[in-house]
Amino acid sequence: MLENKPKFGPEHFAAGADIILQGDMPDKFYIITRGQVEVVLQPPDGLDAVINRLGPGDFFGEVGLLHQSRRMATVRAETAVDVMAMDYHTFRNWIEGSSLVAQEIKTLAAERTRDTGPLEPAPYFDLNKIPDDAVETAVESAEQFEAGEVIIRQGDLPDRFYVIVEGFVSVTHVDANGAEHRVAYLTAGDYFGEIGLMQGVARIATVTAVTHVKVVSFDRTTFRRWMIHSPSSQGDIAETAERRRKDTGMLSLPEDN
Helix, strand or coil: CCCCCCCEEEEEECCCCEEECCCCCCCEEEEEEECCEEEEECCCCCCCEEEEEECCCCEECHHHHHHCECCCCEEEECCCEEEEEEEHHHHHHHHHCCHHHHHHHHHHHHHHHHHCCCCCCCECCCHHHCCHHHHHHHHHCCEEECCCCEEECCCCCCCEEEEEEECEEEEEEECCCCCEEEEEEEECCCEECHHHHHHCCCCCCEEEECCCEEEEEEEHHHHHHHHHHCHHHHHHHHHHHHHHHHCCCCCCCHHHC
16 A cells, blocks of 8 residues: 655746646645746735745745645746745644744744735635535525625624635725725635624624625524534634634724723
8 A cells, every 4th residue: 555655846837837826725835946936916806916026945835834724825937946845744744843944934924924915814614524414505595696795794693604615705894983994805615704603793894795706605503503513613613703803903892892
């Protein structure tokens, strides 16, 4: 029987090639040995923006592997590029074996997360984790929205939890002074609506379709039953809810003020 051996080796990319694509699931970490790449932010309702350039000795791809989240930006070869590519297991073994390396990579990942602005590194949501009967209920309640349509509105009472099947949405929050802030973009595999259902409060943000969007949703009863029977899912979603409330500095509940 063949073993799944760690993988760490050279790869080459021609000028203009996309090495990683924004929105993809992560699989590798890269260290540049020759050439230059550009880091491109691709918001769904705006023009591509080059936010960084990296050269020999620089690395990229760590944010997705650390957070197990979708790629937050596209990395494109500006010249012919040679890299050393490391698979997920090799990457984890490497940083777990050196606290100094781990700290350096995590510090840079935090800086890069801030640099990308509102493109949130949300955990990719796996429908396979949901009980079969709950999935059937969700599929039956699939909905579609056109660009500009509001899916949930800040201040409304929560009634459903949503998983995006396709398309992009924007998440906005109006603060106490009446100023609107864009909090995040979400896309296929992301979810929203969990805060109101888990914490029993009115919606604290508005979610609007940026493109054509398809979602599946769960009513309050199905969502709670799923949480009771799946502690691991409950933990993952609760962690995301807490991060969304507090890390942005905008999504606070009334009792937090």
